[in-house]
Amino acid sequence: MLDRAPDPTATLPDAPGVGYKAQHYAAIGADPGAVRWLEIHAENYMGDGGRPIAQLRDLRDRFPISCHGVGLSIGGEAPLDRDHLARLRRLLDWLAPAAFSEHLAWSTHDGHFLNDLLPLPYTAATLARVAEHVDEVQQTLGRQMLLENPSTYLAFAESEMSEIDFLAGIARRTGCGLLLDVNNVFVSATNQGWDPVAYIDTFPLDRVGEIHLGGHDAQADDHGAPLLIDSHGAPVVDPVWALYAHTIRRGGPRPTLIEWDTDVPDWPVLASEAARAARVLADAAAEQPG
Incomplete structure (x- = not known):
């Protein structure tokens, strides 16, 4: 269990953010639109110096930053990579992000790194292992993480x-x-044939510190059934927007990220997605009593 809390003044606003890409650096500075915070992938900034670090230091002074890890393999059977954790700690020490998150997944096996975030069985033994890994991450980083x-x-x-x-x-x-991740809920529900709204209605929304929205690719499996691939390479689709609006109505406003990691568009497209998230947040706030 975490015994040191992060700086309570370093928080993400209940507003839209976007995943930062270097090609948008100038556009974000000139006109961020509805975007009020940025998210980075930790593994892209673990080096020393250079233009990426200089730009990130500048952005940190203007926007709250969320740091999203993709390489800890928290769901894996092997012990966590302590060198990776140490590099991550150095990054977070100078960046002082408002949030840090990682995936419920595994991506390493027998010393090899796999370029995928793979699922795991939901058993008591797996839960105990993942909880042990989360405890180690939080103790090493000295902050709460989001899973x-x-x-x-x-x-x-x-x-x-x-x-x-x-x-x-x-x-x-x-x-x-x-x-x-609301898109992940929709993707999983479609692929496995369960109700995404029922999932949201059961989810412990009081524990949610951040929401992700992203695009996916629609395919079909060998039997012709719908198969959605979480690609982060397309606009958020209308059913995911509807599921997001339902989530916000039930749980209240949350920091909401637009994820777009492949086939990244020009800044106005991302800014438009963020503006749509801002409208959902505003509509939900207007519906609140008092």
Whole structure:
């Protein structure tokens, strides 16, 4: 369990943010539009010096930053990579981000790094291992982390509990927060044939410190059934916007990220997606009593 809390003044606003890409540096400075915070992938900034670090230092002075890890392999069977954790700690020490998050997934095996975020079975043994890893991350970094729900394409026969019960159990044991990726919910629900609205209605929204929205690719499996791929390379689709609006109505406003990591468009396209998220947040606020 985490015994040191982060700086309570370093928080993300309940407003839209975007995943920062270097080609948008000048445009963000000239006109951020509805964007009020930025998110980076930690592994892109673990080096020393250079233009990327200089630009990030400048952006840090103008925007709250969320730091999103993609390489810790928190769901893996092997111990966490302590060298990776040490590099991450150095980054967070000077960046002082408002939030840090990672995925409920694994990406390493037998010393090899896999270029995928892979799912894991939801068992008591897996929960205990993941909770131990989350505890180690939080103690090493000296801050709470957020754990993100995955996008999945299959379910494990050996799973003993639901994904929501698994995530809630980790949060209770470790004191971590949760990152709710609404697109991941929609992708998983479509691929596995369950109700995404029921998932949101059951999710512990009081634990959510950040929401992600992104695009996906629509394909079909060998039997012609819909198969969605979490690509982060397209606009957010209308059903995901509707699910996001439902989430905000139930849980209240949250910092909301537009993720776009492949086939990255020009800044006005990202700014337009952020503006749409701002409208959903404003509509939900207007519906609140008093």
